[in-house]
Amino acid sequence: MFVRLPSYKSLKSKPPPNYIAGVGRGATGFTTRSDIGPGIYSIAALGVHKDDEDDEDDLRENFDEFEGYHDMGLFNSAEYDDKDLEADAVWESVDEYMASRRKDRKEKRAKLEMDKYLIASNPIINQQFLHLKRDLKNMTPEQWDSIPEVGNYSRRNKRKRFKSFVPVPDTLLERARQERALLASLDPKSLAAGGTETPATDLTAVGKGRGTLLSLTLDQFSVRNFTSIDTEAYLAGLNSTKILSDADISDIKKARLLMKSLTQSRPEYPRGWISAARLEEVAGDIKAARRLIQRGYHKCPKNEDVWLEACRLARPDEAKALIAKGVKANPNSVKLWLQAAKLEHEQQNQIRVLMKALQRVPTSVRLWKAIVELANEEDARILLQRAVECCPLHVELWLALARLEISYEQAKKVLNKAREKLPKEPSIWITAAKLEEAANGNTESVGKVIDRGIRSLQGEGVEIDRDVWMKEAEVAERAGLIVTCQTIIKNTIGVGVEEEDRKRTWVADAEECKKRGSIETARAIYAHALTVFLTKKSIWLKAAQLEKSHGTRESLEALLRKAVTNQPQAEVLWLMLAKEKWVAGDVPAARAILQDAYAAIPDSEEIWLAAFKLEFESHEPERARMLLAKARERGGTGRVWMKSVIVERELGNTSEERRLLEEGLKLFPSFFKLWLMLGQMEDRLGHAANAKGAYESGLVHCPKCPTLWLSLANIVERMKGLSEARAVLTMARKKNPQDPQLWLASIRAESRHGNRKEADRLMAKALQQWPSSGILWAACIEMVPRPQRKRRSADALNRTNKDAHVIAAVAKLFWHERKLDAARDWFNQAVTLAPDIGDFWAWYYKFELRHGTDDSRNDVLKRCITAEPKHGAWYFTVISLPI
Known part of the structure; x- marks a missing residue:
């Protein structure tokens, strides 16, 4: 069966009117929104005639954007329920998601196209030079310096291509003719002939003459002939010359507009004129600044600041006349009178100006002070007498007049008058007390004046501020008026202080x-505190330390005598007093003091040991041995046995030394110093095995003692080598995990035997465990190669918070680099932070021996003796124990 297909022409032809496809096959036609788009259904499609306007309005009313026409469509009879709403929401979310995906893709594509266009087709300047900017980081400083300076290549200063010619006006020609007539010279022939013509002038000769005259004038003012030129001021002026950039010029132009608007809108506002003038001064146009400030003082003649600014900007020869105008316009301005006096160069003229000012403003304290400073002593006293009459409420004038009075009686009268005028001023009473001490020498009246002054001020309702009075006491001390200082402290130190806070507050005040x-003020505070807290040992010690640092030996002994009398149970005060006598060379007096101390405190072991030390270091070994024997009989501690062993060791009595050690170890087996001394004795006698056994026995009783472990490792290293010593030190680190000295000993042992890598490994592990240990960082600085020591020193200072060991290591580093001043400063810091470590003093003294003077060496030695260092490296401690 063959079906005849429609031809192409029939497919492109229009359908007949009212044709609906498929009707012949029984299909039902309908129209959806996708067929007609988002618009409203056409009236023709619905079968409605256009000429029926009423039906068209009804259709528009029945139309809905979502549902369409209510009475038409496939689903016009359906209901819109919750499921429909949920479905529409889902579809709407899907539409939004798809739209967002398309949006991101579209934006990304547009950005790629734009970047491709900018980079490949039309790149900007920044992108063109981007690779060159990256190469700048590889440039050396020499290459940077070789870059030439940027010059001015603009066409601003080039000649214009075309010149404009303007006809000369007649007025200019007439002026030229008149000038030519004046410069012309008379011709005798012309005069004789009765002629009136003006001869021609040689303008070339006139030009040469003017040039010669100008050169002569410049030669007179040349630098070579002007011998009094100030070269430093000239160079300073050149350095102060400011070259403004384009941005600065733009800012100045904007500021000028603002200042112009301000001065025009408010011409009576003085700060506007001052700001405008200063702006021109900054811009470098001093003439414009003077013009603006001139307009300013014409607009604001009663403002003194405008006149002062005009005087500052004026030329030196015009300043006096200008300030005179200002004074005339403001006769009561103190600032203008002072400026007028300042402009005078002779002292007598300055006094004359100030006298005129005081005639106009007699109540100005500033004018009186200025004229008194210029006058001599006699004239100043006369002026101050007039000043206190004009300004009776200003205390400084009264006090100055009292100081200038010749006699004590006149000064006292002045202060009495001042007290009547100013009954609430405490400085008058303090000045009266100073007067009693300085002029009259009556120290008893000082206390009465201060006491009466405080009562009078309190009666007037004045609150006594203890801080202010303490400052006045320090001022009196600096003036040498010690009694006044002490009296002020005595009467005011307790004002406003709670009873339970007195001790803490007074000690803090004294330390400040x-x-x-202010040593005398601190001494007065301690003296008053000791009258209240007579039995407080801490205050006695603070006062004694003050006297030891800043007082005399007699004052310290007197204070300590008073201290042991009021506090006999404080053994430290007895020991300080005995030591002062001993240092002074009075051994019998020191011995007597210790006997008195023993009578006051019979069971004090410290006093027994101090008496032993006195006798032993005074080369009285028998007395020392006898004292220690009595102390052992009375049941002394291990320290007494240790001192006894030291005496026998110094005397060379080895058998007695061994006996005392054996007896002491039976009584005090946990006292590690006795085991240490036993091992040292055996090692000294050449019995290394016995010394090793003594150290091992000591570690049985004292396993936590690092000094015994170090001594054992030292002797094992000498006997059996590094491997055995390494095992001992490893065991020591396990027993004492919190002691960095054992790690340091292991590191030094490896370094001594050339095991540099193992030493570095141990150092890294030790620093990881103790990152803030000063002794480890100091050793680390010495171990690293020299180029790395500076960087390692900086790390050590940051990690250890400037530990004394690290500071000493840095000082030695500066010493090796021949930076002597820096090395001296760092050694000084080390001994200041840790004065008890003898190693620092030894290095410091060695440095001064090589690079210092006799004074510096003696100073270091004296400070070391005063500090009495007792600690140092562990091997020094092992060799010699302190007595």
């Missing part, structure tokens, strides 16, 4: 005064 250098 000590830091400021």
